[in-house]
């Protein structure tokens with residue numbers, strides 16, 4: 001009676017051994033993962049491309065084949081299908097974002113383009129794949145889209161003509177060079193430089209040069225203007241020191257940073273617990289001297305200046321100091337399943 005369970009244990013151990021051998025060889029180690037750009041800047045009114053590749057557990061390979069039309073979904077600012085779905089590749093809804101998955105999903109390419117981007121696209125994006133029995137949302141790696149609001153700028157350079165000589169020429173230059181849309185024009189000695197200014201043109205100097213071709217010499221004159229572009233907070237991010245997975249009892253500091261012009265007026269911290277947002281404090285840092293389980297959660301930092309706000313969040317995971325690794329339930333149920341009830 002004793003020998004039978006021992007035999008079973010032997011089988012289990014040898015199976016475990018074989019499984020481990022497979023793992024070492026690398027056969028069973030393929031897991032769900034995704035690679036996405038962490039931050040994407042998009043200009044309001046234009047489109048945005050999310051370069052995306054994903055990987056699945058190998059047991060799902062049979063679900064991801066060309067004949068099963070796979071569906072790619074994007075969720076924004078959260079991973080709940082009913083609250084956060086903003087894009088469905090096979091069943092788009094009127095309130096969804098206008099876009100297209102340009103990559104081939106069965107080749108694990110989830111590259112996506114969103115058209116006609118506006119400020120409502122700003123946020124954190126989660127990808128979900130559905131194909132047959134495979135349904136998986138990638139929550140570890142996400143992509144944050146920042147939509148830059150542009151406002152139109154018109155710079156005009158004009159010059160007087162001299163009656164005798166050929167008409168002068170007007171040229172615009174900027175340092176660093178910005179790609180100019182087809183708005184620069186030369187007409188009757190007025191040259192307009194029309195473009196959409198974003199924070200990229202902050203402190204850029206534009207110079208207009210006028211050249212008169214005279215009989216035996218060329219005379220030039222120029223004038224410059226430097227743009228000061230004001231913008232709401234951009235690239236807001238939260239960093240955690242020493243790390244976002246911290247040991248109970250240790251000291252942890254969250255730091256929020258952001259770019260804005262004028263500079264950020266105030267940073268506000270809040271925390272989501274049980275679906276409610278709880279306001280914590282202001283200031284660019286949030287420090288816990290002795291962290292414990294009740295501090296676990298999702299922390300948000302909101303940066304604000306005169307022109308707007310932007311937020312960023314981080315998940316704080318507090319690890320227990322002690323934990324039990326043995327699992328007695330498992331070995332018992334394996335033995336009894338195999339008919340060793342008499343034990």
Ligand SMILES: *[C@@H]1O[C@H](CO)[C@@H](O)[C@H](O)[C@H]1NC(C)=O
Pocket residue numbers: 032033034035036138140141
């Ligand atoms: C997250 O992204 C990094 C870099 O793109 C990649 O190496 C890693 O495997 C990804 N992890 C997951 C769980 O998707």
Ligand SMILES: *[C@@H]1O[C@H](CO)[C@@H](O)[C@H](O)[C@H]1NC(C)=O
Pocket residue numbers: 053102103104109110111
């Ligand atoms: C993924 O698809 C996009 C769009 O079709 C393509 O440009 C890109 O080269 C593909 N990437 C890979 C790694 O195949």
Ligand SMILES: *[C@@H]1O[C@H](CO)[C@@H](O)[C@H](O)[C@H]1NC(C)=O
Pocket residue numbers: 098116118
């Ligand atoms: C782009 O979005 C704006 C506002 O969100 C809307 O008024 C406009 O019609 C859209 N244009 C296209 C081509 O979808």
Ligand SMILES: *[C@@H]1O[C@H](CO)[C@@H](O)[C@H](O)[C@H]1NC(C)=O
Pocket residue numbers: 154183184185192193194
């Ligand atoms: C540039 O903008 C100005 C002012 O809005 C306008 O009068 C002019 O026609 C525009 N020029 C071009 C080339 O679009």
Ligand SMILES: *[C@@H]1O[C@H](CO)[C@@H](O)[C@H](O)[C@H]1NC(C)=O
Pocket residue numbers: 213216217218
């Ligand atoms: C003046 O500029 C024109 C056009 O760039 C050029 O062809 C011409 O040789 C210049 N004349 C002198 C005297 O430098």
Ligand SMILES: *[C@@H]1O[C@H](CO)[C@@H](O)[C@H](O)[C@H]1NC(C)=O
Pocket residue numbers: 039041199234235259260
């Ligand atoms: C935000 O980050 C991007 C890329 O990291 C950078 O190109 C951009 O200039 C940054 N924005 C600001 C306002 O600094």
Ligand SMILES: *[C@@H]1O[C@H](CO)[C@@H](O)[C@H](O)[C@H]1NC(C)=O
Pocket residue numbers: 265266268282304
């Ligand atoms: C942040 O500053 C703005 C502008 O001064 C003010 O309206 C807002 O109430 C401040 N927020 C907090 C949480 O102090």
Ligand SMILES: *[C@@H]1O[C@H](CO)[C@@H](O)[C@H](O)[C@H]1NC(C)=O
Pocket residue numbers: 077122123270277300302310311312
């Ligand atoms: C963060 O920003 C998003 C999008 O702008 C907004 O929906 C959300 O309420 C903000 N969260 C906080 C905590 O301010």
Ligand SMILES: *[C@@H]1O[C@H](CO)[C@@H](O)[C@H](O)[C@H]1NC(C)=O
Pocket residue numbers: 327328329330
């Ligand atoms: C122990 O094994 C049981 C049965 O397989 C499982 O349900 C449970 O989650 C396991 N517990 C731990 C802590 O791994």
